[in-house]
Amino acid sequence: MTKLFEPTKVGDITVKNRIVMAPLTRNRSPGAIPNDLNVEYYRQRATAGLIITEATAITHQGQGYADVPGLYSKEALDGWKRVTNAVHAAGGRIVVQMWHVGRISHTTLQPDGGKPVSSTNRVAKAKTYLVNADGSGSFADTSEPRALETAEIPGIIEDYRKAARAAIDAGFDGVEIHGANGYLIDQFIRDGVNDRTDQYGGSVENRTRLAFDVVDAVVKEIGAGRTAIRISPVTPSGESFDSNPQATFTHVVEGLARYGLAYVHVIEGQTGGDRDYRQGENPSFDYRALRQAYEKAGGKASWMVNNGYDRALAIDAAESGRADLVAFGKPFIANPDLVERLAKNLPLNTPDQSTFYGGTAKGYLDYPTLEKVA
Numbered sequence: 001m002t003k004l005f006e007p008t009k010v011g012d013i014t015v016k017n018r019i020v021m022a023p024l025t026r027n028r029s030p031g032a033i034p035n036d037l038n039v040e041y042y043r044q045r046a047t048a049g050l051i052i053t054e055a056t057a058i059t060h061q062g063q064g065y066a067d068v069p070g071l072y073s074k075e076a077l078d079g080w081k082r083v084t085n086a087v088h089a090a091g092g093r094i095v096v097q098m099w100h101v102g103r104i105s106h107t108t109l110q111p112d113g114g115k116p117v118s119s120t121n122r123v124a125k126a127k128t129y130l131v132n133a134d135g136s137g138s139f140a141d142t143s144e145p146r147a148l149e150t151a152e153i154p155g156i157i158e159d160y161r162k163a164a165r166a167a168i169d170a171g172f173d174g175v176e177i178h179g180a181n182g183y184l185i186d187q188f189i190r191d192g193v194n195d196r197t198d199q200y201g202g203s204v205e206n207r208t209r210l211a212f213d214v215v216d217a218v219v220k221e222i223g224a225g226r227t228a229i230r231i232s233p234v235t236p237s238g239e240s241f242d243s244n245p246q247a248t249f250t251h252v253v254e255g256l257a258r259y260g261l262a263y264v265h266v267i268e269g270q271t272g273g274d275r276d277y278r279q280g281e282n283p284s285f286d287y288r289a290l291r292q293a294y295e296k297a298g299g300k301a302s303w304m305v306n307n308g309y310d311r312a313l314a315i316d317a318a319e320s321g322r323a324d325l326v327a328f329g330k331p332f333i334a335n336p337d338l339v340e341r342l343a344k345n346l347p348l349n350t351p352d353q354s355t356f357y358g359g360t361a362k363g364y365l366d367y368p369t370l371e372k373v374a
């Protein structure tokens with residue numbers, strides 16, 4: 001059997017294979033509280049070596065889409081406890097993706113209808129998902145943000161620390177800090193978004209300060225072996241842009257190397273799109289060089305790759321050592337038993353895009369598994 005299906009250690013977490021369920025927003029947790037549907041959805045997919053939950057807001061301010069779950073209320077944490085119990089009972093391992101959306105939000109989703117916060121006061125040309133009074137869902141332009149005051153930033157870091165502690169107390173095997181896809185941390189990292197003049201803006205050292213302060217706080221709270229981070233060097237999601245992604249993200253991974261993290265999760269290319277997406281006039285991003293820089297700086301975390309992987313590409317990535325773990329998104333939506341299908345090289349169900357966001361069990365719990373079609 002190829003390496004992709006072999007067990008391995010990811011920080012403190014022992015996983016039974018290298019196939020990871022990528023974070024997938026599904027907008028099926030009204031009130032930001034995980035419910036029975038969510039429990040069953042994650043339980044169905046527990047044969048993954050590791051499940052990364054959908055992006056989960058660390059605070060009300062960190063929420064940017066309707067009906068996504070949170071990590072900040074007792075009801076939500078009780079709901080997550082049921083999810084982690086179900087996944088563990090099924091032999092799975094699960095980490096939560098901790099999310100602060102920054103400016104990718106809408107005033108109607110913010111505390112007291114306030115402005116979303118970011119590194120900048122410039123609005124993103126981006127959409128967020130709202131649920132209308134009649135229960136229907138729709139995408140809306142994100143609202144104009146306000147730039148965080150310097151004095152507010154320690155409070156944001158504290159919010160991540162508290163959420164990480166709450167996650168472990170809710171039974172998660174670890175946390176993935178969402179540093180990708182144009183959300184808050186990425187809004188600080190990218191020089192095309194961050195226009196600050198304080199110690200969190202300008203130089204790459206300053207722009208990455210928030211990312212490292214968050215990693216530092218989470219590692220100190222729950223341990224490096226249960227802490228991971230996701231980055232997306234070139235994705236344009238959330239109108240993200242950086243003038244020199246190779247240099248910027250080489251600095252990011254060199255800084256991460258000192259923490260002994262469980263894994264580093266890298267989205268290769270445009271999230272959900274072109275694997276060879278380029279920012280502006282920059283050449284193709286060199287992902288091998290990125291990992292080499294990480295390891296040259298002393299980094300030892302497992303290396304997780306994502307975006308557009310199929311069976312052959314994933315097997316090659318694992319066999320060649322280019323990646324330790326491969327995360328699959330849409331294939332896991334439609335195939336709860338993806339691991340078995342990949343291991344036996346059997347056909348995959350096709351995901352139904354119309355039921356990705358919002359709704360009920362349809363397109364969420366009802367994809368057929370092999371045993372059902374046998």
Ligand SMILES: C=C(C(=O)O)c1ccccc1
Nearest residue numbers: 025055065180181237271
């Ligand atoms: C959390 C997301 C991300 O990381 O891109 C997301 C949010 C809404 C729709 C799809 C994806």
